[in-house]
Amino acid sequence: MNVPVKIVTNGMKIPTIGLGTWQATSETEIESALNTALECGYRHIDTAYAYQNEEIIGRVLKNWFTSGKLKREEVFITTKLPIFGVHEDRVEMFMDRSLKNLGLKYVDIYLIHFPIGSNFVENGEVPLNQLIPERTDHIEIWKKMEEQVDAGKAKFIGVSNFNERQIEKIWNNCRIKPACQQIELQVFLQQPKLVNYCHEKNIAVVAYSPLASPKYNNFMADLGVEIKDLPNVFTNPIIREVAEKHKKTNAQIALRYLIDMGTIPIPKSVSPLRIRENFEVFDFSLDADDMKKLKNLDLGEPGRICDCNFLKRFEDHPEWPFPKSNQ
Template sequence: MAAKIFMDMPGGLKMPALGLGTWQATNESELEKALNIALEIGYRHIDTAFVYQNEAIIGQVLKKWISSGKLKREDLFITTKLPISGVHEDRVEFFMKKSLANLQLDYVDLYLIHFPIGIKYVEGQNLPIGDDVQTEKSDHIAIWKKMEEQVDAGRTKTIGLSNFNVKQIEKVLKSARIKPACLQVELHVCLQQRQLVKFCHQHGIVVVGYCPLGCPGYNKFLTSIGQEPRQKLPDMLHDSVIKKIGNKYKKTNAQVMLRYLLQRNIVAIPKSVTPARLKENIDVFDFSLDSDMKSLDDLEVGEEARIGDFKLFPKLMVHPEWPFPK
């Protein structure tokens, strides 16, 4: 089964089917080096978010590449996201402009609502944890109208959603003048979200999978913010079933997992700042899994395998717009 190199989006836009995720990449010299290598070897799809606190670093690198003539702006596909503290109709444009200033761009290709629940915005505060979170009512229809205005103003080519469930997407679809072009959610062999993916594909919504290789550094992240490490996290990079399939094709576990998503018509955005892994992750278009897809389908665990469960924010879990099963 062939995997698409690009996914068609509204307005003739083409999203590269493999992109570079940048969550937790905040070391300036490390990220600059990784981005330069990624662009040299062919990455053209860069995924960031206001809350990642690395838009400005990405912007510096992109500016050098574009101003030098090595790349044209239209060669790139740049995604960023409206933060949780911006999920309110009065703050969409405010954060859109902040992101564009950080990225030193006139427009992004895709702007996503990062999460279906909004929290109170406090100047200078990035993402409060625990009891400091103050949630707000989230009027998705009103917020979506403001997202549409960003397209009208030329600040973004397309708009979409992240971490929304089917019910929430349906509500936006019913009222939308500009339909969501994309849904970005956690997707990997252990969390396949088949009903959600099927719904999106039936409605012409491109699905982007984050954490496509799991998140080996997630416990390090938790301890860095004073949280207890998780006991059970899926370790797919060392899974014996995936390894056996990889040996058959002379590919790594990571390459098999990325190929699996691509063959399901899902865009994958693996995060890495390691040169060897950057090269490994993009080298997935020269083989096809075919009959091995079934073995990978059987690795489905479901909700227990969700890594980014947002349970760092217990107040979000009691909000009426909490998107995940409880």
């Protein structure tokens, strides 16, 4: 099926659902997931240098391109400048590394993954929870992002995990406007003020962890960080009630809600069944009563799953984008 697209700042056309790939590093799983997604009709793939899966994704895409089953211009590819690349002297280097990994001449959009840069050790792997924050100048970094568009390496540029103040600063001091803001967005964390701000500026809002990241605690445990209780999309009775009404799954209701909010969910899964189910959200619609029930699930900040708690030493940085954990 043809996926609806959203047209935003600078004329960017972005499919209204995508495949997320965070926490997907097994070559076999990623190949299977991506092949299933492309066969279903997904035409929006989200990755990042930090996910360490760009090369695998690139190989799958190459197979589809060389076989003639897919043209490069038919798929929207997102990747991101890693936290240790958030410095004006490293933007081009990491842009080039991502393109090499992906085997592409350009990506559709290149995002600044996080608003604070960290130390970088060439040929050295620094664990996320041991990164050290550095001076971060968004204006100078954005100029380098603009240069990637000028060079044809990215069609559009944007941000991720930025707050309203940070976007506004870039917006008022840039030549090429941010086309996208990627943030955690799910029924328990709906961030209406930030979403409305972006929509007023015609910036696409892409929702990562749209199903409240049920495996987030696995990631945190690997970093040695305390595990917390998480709200659950799959067992929530209100979502289940709406799902039964429409003969859909809880996940499909949660995703459809985000689409009806005007945002773009990128659910991650390596299960062929779930990948297909997540895509089957365009054959029904939610009514006003459904929307009200789901809107009332918003917990605000207590509903945030991906609070970047593993970056504790970053909280005192002036560009920390979230409320501090002690507030």
